[in-house]
Amino acid sequence: MTSTPPHQSILDKPSVLDLFAGPGGLDVAGHKLGVPSLGIEWDRSACLTRYAAGLDTLHADVSAVRRESFESLPPEINVLAGGPPCQTYSVAGHGAGRKALEEVKDFIKRLMAGCPDKEIDEELKKLSDPRTALVLEPLRYAIQATRSPNRGHRPYDVIVLEQVPAVVEVWRHYAKALRDTGLPDGTTYEVDFGVLATETYGVPQTRSRAVLIARRKGLGEPTLPEKTHRAYEAREWNRRSSGISARTQATFDEVFAQELPSQPSKDGEPEHWLSMRDVLAERVGTHPGRKRPFLVRSNYGSSGNPGRRGVRTDQQPAATVTGRISRFVVFEHLDDHTDVVCEGPRFSMNEAGMLQSFPPDYPWSGTAQAQQVGNAVPPLFGAHLLSAALGLPAPRPEAMREPWVPATEERRAKLRSHGCGTADDCTARCPRPE
Structure with a gap:
């Protein structure tokens, strides 16, 4: 056939x-x-x-x-x-x-x-x-x-x-x-x-x-x-970032300074995976855009793989978006002129939906929207x-x-x-x- x-x-x-x-x-x-x-x-x-x-x-x-x-x-x-x-x-x-x-x-x-x-x-x-x-x-x-x-x-x-x-x-x-x-x-x-x-x-x-x-x-x-x-494979990055917490300013400065290696696609090869920054950085619809680099700390794993737990930067894909997305803690630089890091606004439902690839301004309604x-x-x-x-x-x-x-x-x-x-x-x- x-x-x-x-x-x-x-x-x-x-x-x-x-x-x-x-x-x-x-x-x-x-x-x-x-x-x-x-x-x-x-x-x-x-x-x-x-x-x-x-x-x-x-x-x-x-x-x-x-x-x-x-x-x-x-x-x-x-x-x-x-x-x-x-x-x-x-x-x-x-x-x-x-x-x-x-x-x-x-x-x-x-x-x-x-x-x-x-x-x-x-x-x-x-x-x-x-x-x-x-x-x-x-x-x-x-x-x-x-x-x-x-x-x-x-x-x-x-x-x-x-x-x-x-x-x-x-x-x-x-x-x-x-x-x-x-x-x-x-x-x-x-x-x-x-x-x-x-x-x-x-x-x-x-x-x-x-x-x-x-x-x-x-x-x-x-x-x-x-x-x-391409599939997300960043084992070395995970090893560097898995122990991050809010304990020291220097730790966050170090991670913010790190850049994932560029992996340009060759002709005929799949494109590089998309990061949180790729979809959330720019203003679109009513989404104001997240211009500052940020870290996301989650206590929830991704697809049962413990190596994907912990902290990710905006240069990486989000961990699996679940009903706990509203609990993910987001850290970002206070402003562009200092290295001070503080807890920033958590993901809105609009942003959470965008990480799921829903269009911006999708009209989430009712209760339990994160779920x-x-x-x-x-x-x-x-x-x-x-x-x-x-x-x-x-x-x-x-x-x-x-x-x-x-x-x-x-x-x-x-x-x-x-x-x-x-x-x-x-x-x-x-x-x-x-």
Whole structure:
């Protein structure tokens, strides 16, 4: 089977259903690529952000939509995407998902064999952490599509999934099931999967993600997106800076004075990774710009790699942006005429979003905004995934740096009326906070 020629879309009119859509990382990616999307999101505040951004949204539980209202989804949707909640699989969590991996693998086999939903649901209730079962939802949606009269029993053409690195083993079994076993109706897919580093796609942050791209057989062999930037490898820099704290003025002066070695790209080679300075130094939109050199101290690791913890300068990519981004302490020179270093302003939500590759002035709304930022798919990374999955040209990083224009009040009201049931509030059909 031949692969799809580069830059030739495999679908005439791609349309995405984004499960566990969060504040809109993958939807922003689709917007920049000209691909429409509908996101399903449980969290109320994330939905408020989505409405403010002008993104089509259903404020709903992914599992409930599949069980109760799948037939109401637009039948033209032909791309399934999602990043199920990762807490039980994350190296930072309690590991219930890792312990349940064998059970999850068994559920995948049973789903592909056509086991009734009611029987599966009863068995899933026995899992120690119910969130573990959510990683099965994309597969259950793929199966449900083939049973949907509204869709004419038509399977999704493309599936795009991303999760924390620990879930790569789940994706491995997804791949085997989709490729070798096939959905209960006989549909099979060509699949590629692996763990990718977001800084190798122009995101100014070290963050690793397990991804899977599947195309319905006959649409060409998918491949993971080609890297556009080099991987962040600064072991020597980490050794010099890992012990830095606020203990001495001289320590900070020494680090501020250090410059990372220049590594110009040769023809045909990926570009150098982007630093925090690359995206935060200049004024853009309402972001005033961070002109002074700065250090960021974090007690949180990056992708489970202890060597990436500690202090980074603005010359490096950010550590993994999580819900704790608002706790990162930023130090900078007091002014340009002295060597005095003091604690500077912490990252605003606008800046935190920019480190995730969200456009400047993205309208973060509701509560727990730092958590929204940390949980999101980096849009630039998501755009590379969608481009590779659909055969589209790679996204332009510059497009992500253009300030986002929020939706008008009229547009927000219309989106909320569709997503929640009324123009100004949630309704009984929306998920209860607990």
